[in-house]
Amino acid sequence: MKYAEVIIDITNENVDKIFHYAIPENIKNTIKLGMRAFVPFGKSNRLREGYIIGFTNETEINENLIKNIYSLPDNYVIFNENMICVAKYMADKYYCSLSECLQCIMPKITKNKFNNYININYENDNINELIENIISKNNQQSKVLKFLLKNDNIKSDEIQKVLGISRSPINTLEKNGIIKITPKQIKREPINIQDYKKTLPLPLNDEQNFAFNFIKNKIYEKSKKPILLHGVTGSGKTEIYLQLIEEVLKIGKKAIVLVPEISLTPQTVERFIGRFGEKVSVTHSKLSDGERFDQWKKAKDNEIEIMVGARSAIFTPFENLGIIIIDEEHESTYKSESTPKYDVKQVAEKICSLTGATLVLGSATPSIDTYYKVENNQYDIVCIKNRVNYNMPKITIIDMRKELEKGNMSIFSKPLFEAIKENLKNNMQTILFLNRRGHSTFISCRKCGYVMECKNCNVNYTYHLKDNKLRCHYCNNIENVPNVCPNCSSNYIKYFGIGTQKIEEQIKKYFNNARVMRMDMDTTSKKNSHQNILEDFKNHKADILIGTQMIAKGLDFPKVTLVGVIAADITLNSGDYKSSENAFQILTQVAGRAGRSTVKGNVFIQTYNPDHYSIKFAKNNDYIGFYNKEILERKIMFYPPFSNIFFIMICGDNESNVINAINFLHKVMLYYNQKTNFYISDVAKANIYKINNQYRYKIIIKAKEETRLKNFVLYCINILKNKIDTNKVTIILSLNPNYIS
Ligand code: ADP
Ligand code: ZN
Ligand code: ZN
Numbered sequence: 001m002k003y004a005e006v007i008i009d010i011t012n013e014n015v016d017k018i019f020h021y022a023i024p025e026n027i028k029n030t031i032k033l034g035m036r037a038f039v040p041f042g043k044s045n046r047l048r049e050g051y052i053i054g055f056t057n058e059t060e061i062n063e064n065l066i067k068n069i070y071s072l073p074d075n076y077v078i079f080n081e082n083m084i085c086v087a088k089y090m091a092d093k094y095y096c097s098l099s100e101c102l103q104c105i106m107p108k109i110t111k112n113k114f115n116n117y118i119n120i121n122y123e124n125d126n127i128n129e130l131i132e133n134i135i136s137k138n139n140q141q142s143k144v145l146k147f148l149l150k151n152d153n154i155k156s157d158e159i160q161k162v163l164g165i166s167r168s169p170i171n172t173l174e175k176n177g178i179i180k181i182t183p184k185q186i187k188r189e190p191i192n193i194q195d196y197k198k199t200l201p202l203p204l205n206d207e208q209n210f211a212f213n214f215i216k217n218k219i220y221e222k223s224k225k226p227i228l229l230h231g232v233t234g235s236g237k238t239e240i241y242l243q244l245i246e247e248v249l250k251i252g253k254k255a256i257v258l259v260p261e262i263s264l265t266p267q268t269v270e271r272f273i274g275r276f277g278e279k280v281s282v283t284h285s286k287l288s289d290g291e292r293f294d295q296w297k298k299a300k301d302n303e304i305e306i307m308v309g310a311r312s313a314i315f316t317p318f319e320n321l322g323i324i325i326i327d328e329e330h331e332s333t334y335k336s337e338s339t340p341k342y343d344v345k346q347v348a349e350k351i352c353s354l355t356g357a358t359l360v361l362g363s364a365t366p367s368i369d370t371y372y373k374v375e376n377n378q379y380d381i382v383c384i385k386n387r388v389n390y391n392m393p394k395i396t397i398i399d400m401r402k403e404l405e406k407g408n409m410s411i412f413s414k415p416l417f418e419a420i421k422e423n424l425k426n427n428m429q430t431i432l433f434l435n436r437r438g439h440s441t442f443i444s445c446r447k448c449g450y451v452m453e454c455k456n457c458n459v460n461y462t463y464h465l466k467d468n469k470l471r472c473h474y475c476n477n478i479e480n481v482p483n484v485c486p487n488c489s490s491n492y493i494k495y496f497g498i499g500t501q502k503i504e505e506q507i508k509k510y511f512n513n514a515r516v517m518r519m520d521m522d523t524t525s526k527k528n529s530h531q532n533i534l535e536d537f538k539n540h541k542a543d544i545l546i547g548t549q550m551i552a553k554g555l556d557f558p559k560v561t562l563v564g565v566i567a568a569d570i571t572l573n574s575g576d577y578k579s580s581e582n583a584f585q586i587l588t589q590v591a592g593r594a595g596r597s598t599v600k601g602n603v604f605i606q607t608y609n610p611d612h613y614s615i616k617f618a619k620n621n622d623y624i625g626f627y628n629k630e631i632l633e634r635k636i637m638f639y640p641p642f643s644n645i646f647f648i649m650i651c652g653d654n655e656s657n658v659i660n661a662i663n664f665l666h667k668v669m670l671y672y673n674q675k676t677n678f679y680i681s682d683v684a685k686a687n688i689y690k691i692n693n694q695y696r697y698k699i700i701i702k703a704k705e706e707t708r709l710k711n712f713v714l715y716c717i718n719i720l721k722n723k724i725d726t727n728k729v730t731i732i733l734s735l736n737p738n739y740i741s
Contacts, residue, residue, distance in 0.1 A: 001055035016097040034079035140169035226359035231384030233592025253322025283309035329361035393601030438462035441497030445485035519547035558597030587618040652729035
């Protein structure tokens with residue numbers, strides 16, 4: 001082939017196409033599909049990074065004008081053919097450029113890390129003479145030589161440290177051919193395999209065995225359908241994953257396991273490394289670029305067989321992939337919120353269709369979308385109805401209105417309070433869940449009703465106890481607490497609404513002997529703090545763990561026998577079309593933390609909406625009941641999975657620019673909709689109408705067909721950009737986003 005097809009790594013609509021470059025003689029034999037290349041670009045021929053995504057013999061460019069590839073920086077391929085297909089699929093599906101997708105798939109390429117090992121250069125014919133010459137002197141070079149005569153293969157920085165010398169005598173010795181420095185690449189390791197105890201496969205119970213065989217057969221049949229493993233919390237799904245992976249490795253194939261970022265705890269990692277040791281690697285966003293790159297490279301070089309990681313681990317460059325497992329498949333974090341806004345389940349399906357790997361989705365509370373696909377025969381399903389210990393926790397719903405009638409003004413209902421007391425007495429552990437951080441969630445004046453609001457956002461300030469400050473959870477602005485009302489100067493400033501800090505304060509007040517820990521965004525900002533809290537709680541260094549959704553999922557602590565949900569209403573009232581689904585999931589998941597070992601678990605859910613179906617079905621652990629009710633709602637309201645929703649938001653610091661742009665867009669849409677007949681909302685302020693001094697307006701469109709809807713929106717946006725100066729506003733497009741706000 002004469003020419004290479006190159007995608008240039010620039011995010012700019014005008015360069016979002018394939019460029020042809022000639023392949024000079026010197027790289028003809030090394031160039032391969034999927035490599036990175038440096039190429040001269042534009043009038044100035046500035047060198048740019050690009051990716052080779054194809055070869056061709058034909059080009060419409062004049063042969064005299066075509067430029068040569070400048071160089072190939074790596075000696076390996078970054079994207080195999082399948083990954084290039086995946087990138088093209090993503091560019092089309094998530095309406096972004098191919099270059100953006102390729103960048104998303106590849107790791108940040110970092111320099112290899114080396115250790116320099118030093119030895120005496122015995123290959124030098126005059127070596128003995130040279131050593132005598134130097135060793136008799138009393139200088140740093142002689143110190144080094146004396147040391148090396150007794151020790152060999154020593155790292156250069158070690159010699160420097162031991163002898164307390166600088167680098168320069170080592171350099172001089174090397175220059176004069178007396179010593180040899182051999183660089184040896186080292187891989188940056190995020191985990192220490194030695195820390196993990198080896199585990200053996202557990203004998204599966206009947207239900208587990210059935211599910212295991214069901215999926216195993218599908219793997220051998222090379223079934224194309226994804227499989228939903230629907231098993232209640234604590235039903236032993238992870239053990240099934242482990243044994244399935246073992247099967248896959250037996251036939252020489254590789255495995256990718258995705259878990260939500262938040263549950264990438266030592267506990268999860270331990271289960272995979274404990275079973276498979278150094279065959280496993282782990283990747284996630286908290287690793288350094290170097291660590292991540294090295295894990296990617298290990299997969300590429302066949303040094304590992306299993307990758308466990310968060311969303312982006314889907315792009316692990318395994319050849320011969322056998323299985324992709326997506327645990328807690330209902331989690332919203334599987335959908336990226338930045339460009340490319342990909343849904344990892346869709347990408348996984350694409351990868352499986354290209355590679356023949358089997359896709360397994362696991363959950364106790366499958367997403368409505370996934371279950372709908374099961375009902376429509378697009379996915380297979382296998383269920384586990386019982387826990388390994390055959391003991392589901394007992395869930396009690398508490399009507400907080402009645403507590404108030406009885407004169408109980410506290411955060412804790414009587415039954416929950418008594419249960420906490422009892423659990424402490426029995427030396428067992430308790431989890432208290434509230435999906436809101438901070439202390440008080442709004443501060444207002446009792447006299448005039450003024451509410452303290454962030455000056456950059458139309459969001460109430462949250463009071464934080466630790467530094468006695470008001471904080472905006474959207475722009476992180478911090479302000480002092482006023483002594484008098486800024487509006488009427490009265491001093492009746494009152495604190496309302498509860499966050500996790502307030503729970504902590506109240507628990508300490510009522511149970512002053514209890515050891516309490518709190519886990520939320522405020523206590524987990526430091527590296528490893530997340531892990532440390534969980535590790536301490538596991539080792540019973542605290543009796544009560546208070547937290548946000550961070551503690552709701554995946555944790556398996558045998559001594560936790562009580563779970564309290566302080567206010568189920570927060571999730572119920574989020575104002576999103578998925579709020580019932582989210583509430584059902586989070587209540588079931590958090591309840592699932594209780595009683596996972598021998599002692600029965602107890603769960604108390606406090607709410608002002610005890611009759612809400614999410615709460616009722618969660619209480620009865622009735623997923624199917626919930627699904628049947630919810631799918632009907634979705635159908636009536638024409639929400640996904642019956643429609644696709646396109647969410648369009650325009651924001652900017654000049655409100656009238658924003659309004660102009662969105663009104664114009666709306667008119668264009670209504671005009672072209674005469675043919676298409678989509679549902680198009682009015683222009684409205686976003687739920688949070690100002691964040692960080694950016695005004696936000698939205699339009700929502702619903703339609704049955706995804707591609708037509710997407711084309712329609714992109715067409716109208718194009719007209720908007722051509723007719724109006726949109727440089728001063730930001731246009732945000734989301735197809736079926738996690739939240740519609
Ligand atoms: P899930 O992922 O479905 O929530 P887990 O895999 O965490 O469930 O299993 C719950 C608990 O049961 C874990 O402590 C696990 O070690 C244990 N377990 C799983 N399978 C078995 C088995 N076959 N025999 C004994 N214990 C098991
Ligand atoms: Zn703010
Ligand atoms: Zn006032």
